[in-house]
Amino acid sequence: MGTYFNPSNGGFRKTVSDEIYVDKSGLLNILNKKIGAERNCISVSHARRFGKSQAARMIDAYYSRGCDSMELFSGLKISESEDFEKYLNKYNVIHFDISSFADFYKETLVSEIIRHLYDDIKEIYPELDYSKTISSVLKQVYNKSENIPFVIIVDEWDCVVRNFSDRPDLVHEYLQFLHSLFKSEESHEFLALGYITGILPIKKIDDESALNNFFEYTMTDSAEFTTYFGFTEKEVEMLCHKYDMNINSVKDWYNGYLINEEHMYNPNSVYMAMVRHSLESYWKNTSAFNTINTFISLDFDGLKSDIMKMLAGDSVYVDIKGFENDLSMINSKNDALTALIHLGYLGYDKRKRTAYIPNYEVKEACKLFFR
Numbered sequence: 001m002g003t004y005f006n007p008s009n010g011g012f013r014k015t016v017s018d019e020i021y022v023d024k025s026g027l028l029n030i031l032n033k034k035i036g037a038e039r040n041c042i043s044v045s046h047a048r049r050f051g052k053s054q055a056a057r058m059i060d061a062y063y064s065r066g067c068d069s070m071e072l073f074s075g076l077k078i079s080e081s082e083d084f085e086k087y088l089n090k091y092n093v094i095h096f097d098i099s100s101f102a103d104f105y106k107e108t109l110v111s112e113i114i115r116h117l118y119d120d121i122k123e124i125y126p127e128l129d130y131s132k133t134i135s136s137v138l139k140q141v142y143n144k145s146e147n148i149p150f151v152i153i154v155d156e157w158d159c160v161v162r163n164f165s166d167r168p169d170l171v172h173e174y175l176q177f178l179h180s181l182f183k184s185e186e187s188h189e190f191l192a193l194g195y196i197t198g199i200l201p202i203k204k205i206d207d208e209s210a211l212n213n214f215f216e217y218t219m220t221d222s223a224e225f226t227t228y229f230g231f232t233e234k235e236v237e238m239l240c241h242k243y244d245m246n247i248n249s250v251k252d253w254y255n256g257y258l259i260n261e262e263h264m265y266n267p268n269s270v271y272m273a274m275v276r277h278s279l280e281s282y283w284k285n286t287s288a289f290n291t292i293n294t295f296i297s298l299d300f301d302g303l304k305s306d307i308m309k310m311l312a313g314d315s316v317y318v319d320i321k322g323f324e325n326d327l328s329m330i331n332s333k334n335d336a337l338t339a340l341i342h343l344g345y346l347g348y349d350k351r352k353r354t355a356y357i358p359n360y361e362v363k364e365a366c367k368l369f370f371r
Contacts (some may be wrong), residue, residue, distance in 0.1 A: 003119035006066030041194035047344025049268035148191035158198030230264035256358025
């Protein structure tokens with residue numbers, strides 16, 4: 001299924017070599033400041049197709065001891081940093097895409113994740129005691145590698161919480177696994193940086209303590225991470241000039257995500273519009289799209305009426321604080337609207353605390369349910 005321990009830079013090399021590559025390597029400057037800090041765990045929850053997995057591949061390429069990425073990063077923004085070489089390819093890296101395991105191992109998910117990781121580690125350290133806990137094994141690697149710490153990346157971390165809500169035993173086992181990686185006693189020594197990505201913010205459940213040491217960056221508040229997930233207005237203007245596309249038309253179609261006062265564009269849709277030279281709704285075919293119909297059909301407290309208002313160009317008030325970050329626990333209009341914000345089907349004005357249809361692409365997609 002992949003290389004999980006000290007992966008190569010092949011994935012990010014393909015990204016950089018693509019027809020369109022927008023340099024987001026400045027993100028690494030922020031992460032470098034977290035390396036070895038007391039609070040060194042980051043959670044990024046953004047809508048699908050907003051560049052989360054691409055960023056994870058970049059983090060692999062930059063930190064992993066399994067490759068030499070000097071040439072790959074030499075022309076990117078991170079290379080201008082004084083600390084560029086200090087962190088480059090200096091860490092033991094573990095990278096999982098949990099969704100790929102969830103697709104194949106529904107009953108033995110956690111044990112299979114651990115087995116695949118151990119198979120990788122055994123190729124380099126066959127002498128370790130693999131009968132012990134995963135945190136103990138990683139501590140052994142840390143000791144054997146002369147105290148080289150770990151950068152641990154978990155992509156799509158929340159797919160277990162989202163897809164197995166009817167299996168609380170599995171969710172609990174999975175969260176205990178994450179606890180071993182990011183909050184166990186051993187991890188205080190071996191963990192240089194923890195980085196997880198998902199669609200939803202960290203779920204508010206009894207086991208949340210497994211992840212309550214994470215800084216969270218979301219679709220409603222990304223702080224200094226905002227410009228690294230999605231395309232900024234300036235970046236889109238440059239692409240429009242290069243591909244001879246009308247910037248105002250592209251704005252109408254794909255702009256509208258106001259995150260920390262930054263206007264952000266759906267990067268996948270902009271990419272497709274540029275390479276195909278056609279303004280279309282490219283996002284409606286993502287797997288999360290059908291979720292919107294479920295929420296709207298519930299019609300909590302006049303939800304359908306509010307959706308119609310937003311389709312007409314208005315915005316509506318939403319209280320985002322009560323959402324449990326669980327798509328199986330939508331119990332009010334505020335829950336439904338907040339979920340749609342995190343999924344990217346609504347924009348959110350933090351200052352006004354209002355939701356709205358972000359652009360023409362999403363508007364056209366939503367209209368499918370009101371024909």
